[in-house]
Structures are given as C-alpha cells and as structure tokens.
Amino acid sequence: MIEVKNIHKNFGSLEVLKGVSCYIAPREVVCVIGPSGSGKSTLLRCVNQLEKVNSGQILIDGEDVTQSRVNIDRIREQVGMVFQHFNLFPHKTTLDNVTLAPIKIKGIPKEEAQENARNLLRKVGLLDKANVYPNQLSGGQKQRVAIARALAMQPKVMLFDEPTSALDPEMVGEVLEVMKDLAREGMTMMVVTHEMGFAREVGHRVLFMDEGKIMEEGSPEQIFDNPRNERTQSFLSKVL
Numbered sequence: 001m002i003e004v005k006n007i008h009k010n011f012g013s014l015e016v017l018k019g020v021s022c023y024i025a026p027r028e029v030v031c032v033i034g035p036s037g038s039g040k041s042t043l044l045r046c047v048n049q050l051e052k053v054n055s056g057q058i059l060i061d062g063e064d065v066t067q068s069r070v071n072i073d074r075i076r077e078q079v080g081m082v083f084q085h086f087n088l089f090p091h092k093t094t095l096d097n098v099t100l101a102p103i104k105i106k107g108i109p110k111e112e113a114q115e116n117a118r119n120l121l122r123k124v125g126l127l128d129k130a131n132v133y134p135n136q137l138s139g140g141q142k143q144r145v146a147i148a149r150a151l152a153m154q155p156k157v158m159l160f161d162e163p164t165s166a167l168d169p170e171m172v173g174e175v176l177e178v179m180k181d182l183a184r185e186g187m188t189m190m191v192v193t194h195e196m197g198f199a200r201e202v203g204h205r206v207l208f209m210d211e212g213k214i215m216e217e218g219s220p221e222q223i224f225d226n227p228r229n230e231r232t233q234s235f236l237s238k239v240l
C-alpha cells in the first residue's frame with residue numbers, strides 16, 4: 001500500500017532523513033519507534049506530502065506521490081493523518097469537524113456526509129457529542145473526533161503521529177482502543193508511538209528509527225525481546 005524508496009529530506013543544511021526505505025502492506029499495522037528528533041514525524045509528513053522529499057520516491061497504492069504533477073487533495077483523500085495535538089477546527093461542532101472535508105473536497109451531499117459522520121462518531125463512542133464544540137471535549141474525546149474526521153474521507157491508509165502523547169494518562173486507553181478496533185477491521189496503519197504495549201500487541205511490524213535512518217525492523221517480539229542493534233537496545237532500555 002505504501003512503498004518508501006530511499007528518501008532524503010533536508011531542512012536547510014540539516015539532513016533529517018538519510019535514505020529511508022520501508023513498505024506497508026495492505027491491512028498491515030506498522031509501528032515506528034525511536035528517540036525524539038530521529039525523523040519519525042518527518043517521515044510521516046513526507047508520506048502524506050505535508051513535506052516534499054529532496055530525493056527518493058514514495059508510492060501510495062502504486063502511485064508516485066513525489067511527482068510534482070500529482071494532485072495533493074487526492075493524496076490527502078487516500079491518506080488520513082492524526083496528529084499529537086488533534087488540530088480540530090475550534091469554531092466548528094464535532095459533527096461539522098467530521099463533515100467538512102467530505103463536503104468540501106469530495107463533494108458529498110450534506111445529508112449523506114452527516115449520516116456517515118454520525119456512524120463514525122458512534123464507532124468512536126461520541127455520538128452524544130455531535131453538537132458540542134472542541135473546547136467542551138476532553139483530550140481523549142478530541143483525539144477520537146480527530147480519528148473520526150480522518151476516517152470520514154475513507155482513506156486507504158491511516159497515519160498516526162504520537163496520537164496519545166499529549167493526553168492525560170487516564171485518556172490514553174480510550175484512544176488506543178479505537179485504534180485497536182481499526183486495526184482489527186483491517187485498516188492499513190502506520191503509527192509513530194511511545195506506547196510499547198500497543199506496538200507489541202497490535203503492531204505487525206516495528207521499525208526503529210535513529211538519526212534519520214531505520215536502524216532495525218522486525219516483528220514486535222524480535223524488536224522488543226531480542227533487539228540486535230545496539231541503538232535499539234539502548235533506546236528500549238530507557239523506555240521499557
């Protein structure tokens with residue numbers, strides 16, 4: 001579903017991605033772990049074209065999205081993204097947050113978009129919050145709305161960038177549960193996370209990044225129980 005081929009990304013003279021290659025198969029859940037500043041967010045942002053790569057290719061369902069003639073809106077339809085800080089529209093209700101893009105970008109009729117949105121809000125357990133504004137929601141609820149909003153575009157892939165890192169501890173579980181449900185339904189997912197329990201339980205594969213490279217990849221069992229790379233060992237000894 002996603003194929004990243006030897007991408008390089010610089011910010012000025014700082015080389016942040018130094019030749020990253022990876023793939024995500026359909027229905028696969030790939031978790032990306034690694035220290036702060038290793039390039040995890042930049043990798044996700046390159047995949048959905050929030051950042052342009054300096055070289056290399058990214059294929060999404062066979063289409064090379066690094067080509068300048070590719071329509072950005074079309075990519076964003078196919079790749080849903082959930083951020084650490086929710087990024088909900090503060091002046092729109094929960095329902096309007098979820099229906100906005102399907103109506104504006106996909107041209108779906110309002111009634112239909114609202115019905116889809118209600119189904120998604122039911123799925124994330126927030127149907128009763130359809131008509132409230134983001135400032136009336138807890139952090140965990142906001143993040144569940146953000147997930148529903150991304151799903152409303154019916155993406156082929158969902159990218160998550162530390163979706164629980166900004167949450168109070170008691171709200172982490174409710175967001176992870178929604179993500180587990182998605183994984184069970186067969187959504188293709190790339191998840192940057194510090195939740196090692198989630199990566200072990202839900203991830204099919206784990207990528208360890210450090211200093212702009214994927215240093216090691218393997219099954220959760222292999223990475224967590226038997227890491228081969230010295231950097232992986234050192235990182236895990238700090239976080240586990």
Ligand code: ADP
Pocket residue numbers: 011014016034035036037038039040041042043
């Ligand atoms: P991670 O998500 O693993 O913590 P990031 O991808 O956010 O890492 O950042 C990797 C490196 O790139 C860091 O050194 C960060 O300061 C730098 N960086 C990220 N975004 C930008 C940007 N827009 N401009 C300049 N430097 C950036």
Ligand code: MG
Pocket residue numbers: 040041042161162
């Ligand atoms: Mg990050």
